[in-house]
Amino acid sequence: MRAPLRDPAHRVSRRAIALWFVEAIIGFAFLMGAALLIAYLLDRSGWSALPGWMGDRLWLLPVAVGVVMLPLVVLEPLLRYAVHRWELSGDVVYARSGWLSRQWVFVPVSRIQTVDKAQGWFERALSLATVEIRTASHAGSSTIQGLDYEVAAAFAEELARRAQELRDDAT
Amino acid sequence: MTDSPFRAEMADVPRRVSPRVLLIHPLRMLPSLLLPFGGLLLASGFSPTSVAVAALGVALSVAVAVVRWATFTYRVSGDRLELTRALVSRSVRTIPLERVRGVDITARPLHRLLGLAVLKIDTGAGGDSQEGELDALPLREAEELRGVLLARRAMAVSATQPVEAPAEGQPPHGAVPAGTSAGGTSAGGGVAQGAPRGVAPDGGRVIARVPRSWLRYGPLSGAYLLTPFALIAGAVGVVYQWVGEVRVTAETAASTLEWARDHMILLVAAGVLLVLAMPVAGGITYAVFNWDFTVRSRDGYLVAERGLLTRRVVSLERRRIRGYELVDGLLERAAGVVRAWAVVTGLGDSETRGQLLPVTPREWAVGVVSEAIEPFDAPLRPHPPQARRRRLFRAVAPWLVVAAAALALGWAVVAVAALALAVAGIALGLDRYRSLGHAYDGMRVSVRQGSLRRRQAVVERRAIVGWRLRQTVFQRMSGVLTVIAGVGAGSGGYHAIDTGESQGVEFAAEVTPDWLRLFLASPRP
Structure with a gap:
């Protein structure tokens, strides 16, 4: 069951996809930078509270961020244009x-x-x-x-x- | 209200505030002067020079107060109130009386001793700088002036537009600062407020007077619980100012730590005492602020008066009241008591000014707001079962995640604590679901939410300026959405959380059919 509302009549401009794409890329760059920074700092500090298996694979953090977020960067502008x-x-x-x-x-x-x-x-x-x-x-x-x-x-x-x-x- | 010679005399003549404020201003400045001058005297010994400097400082502060008093005048001229400050430059603040939305008369202890009161004019503009303040008037004059301000307001309104809001196109600003500078705003006056006992007994029908015995409900509200800590923090601040010269070195820090280690039991005891003092001190503070809380109805205004030491009188314009909110926390609900606020358009500082009732028994409070504003007795419609599932999930799941993480890291104590909180979350989630509800009685909309602090708002339909329906991914999966009624008063938006998808849309369509009719998926016949 969906909200019983019809679609509003007009779409926004197609160029809005480009706008949202650029904005998403910038957001992604900041997030990736933060992930890299955190991984680097954790690696250097050698924080002992982390279990060993996590401490040895800190490079996984930026990779995970990339894998999860990159598809969204493409998806967001397209979904927004639809909505x-x-x-x-x-x-x-x-x-x-x-x-x-x-x-x-x-x-x-x-x-x-x-x-x-x-x-x-x-x-x-x-x-x-x-x-x-x-x-x-x-x-x-x-x-x-x-x-x-x-x-x-x-x-x-x-x-x-x-x-x-x-x-x-x-x- | 009847005419008085006082009022005729007031019109059109520039008047000064009471010269008795000259006693107050230097006195209020004293504490802030005491420390630097005390320090100066101590540091340089009682040499003639230092004494002279200190005396000069005191004399200067008195002189400043005198100049402020002498250069500040106010007058009611036609349909305006003019506040004039003329020292070097001249600044005139003009407040059209039709913009006056409320008048707040406050009497702090010093002012009360001297028979004075501070009168503040709420113009509905954002920020203090747009409001007028007269510090301080003799109590009787303050009351008269309030009568003049509010009566003219009522007249001006009824002359132009009988029911609806002021003329079109008015910007959301209230006061119109004219003249040269903003210096006339609060620079001069912004200090004290005062009016002695029984500030507003002049006429008006008493709607409610809260019996003193009900002050015992105060601690249940959880208000002012932090009073002991605030007092301690204040004391520490003063001490720091005194010993500001003392250098904190590694040595002193170490010795302090050592002392603390040796006297651990003492410190713990002090902490426990503080915590025990919380409800007591909170209750006392509550009683001081809410002493003899009285609500009156007069000349199209609701007047709320309260306070033991500082007596505060707030007038709320009835035409601008759009509804009310009833708030009760967990303990309050167990005791069957509730607090009430008025929802007023364009009211600054609405948390304190808008308060209609302190903690009072629920039935009585509902009776009072029904009489003071309007009754609402449509039953709240419950939200669908998905809402209960979502409330439960949100109250429990975060703690389970914390517990799992703590277990993975081997922090047993944290894990146990998180599990306990998760169990408590079940009760909390169920209660949050029970609180949810919305209703419409043909004139007013009501929504309710919350558990630890439950609030039910009742707002007039005509106050709604728009609707916003919101659906997160998770809400979409559960088939629910949140309906927000945009209202230009109070908190701005009133949420009906997790209504069913059709239920929510139909609710908005029921309240304002004209706005949604064209956009429903299956237009009604």
């Missing part, structure tokens, strides 16, 4: 995000306080943008990543306009 979707219908923003976990967010336009359009370094290079929709509560706020810049601009514009028309301050 991330958004839609504006009936004056409600409906967005889905996540890759292993999922999130569905429903934000009625009447409760929106600010709409931001943001671009990081990589997003600029790929001409992508993130739309941040804020309400009085962080739990009722939504962030839609990986939109094509033109789409994001039009969407943010539309949201801001509708929010102005519908404004309802009953926070």
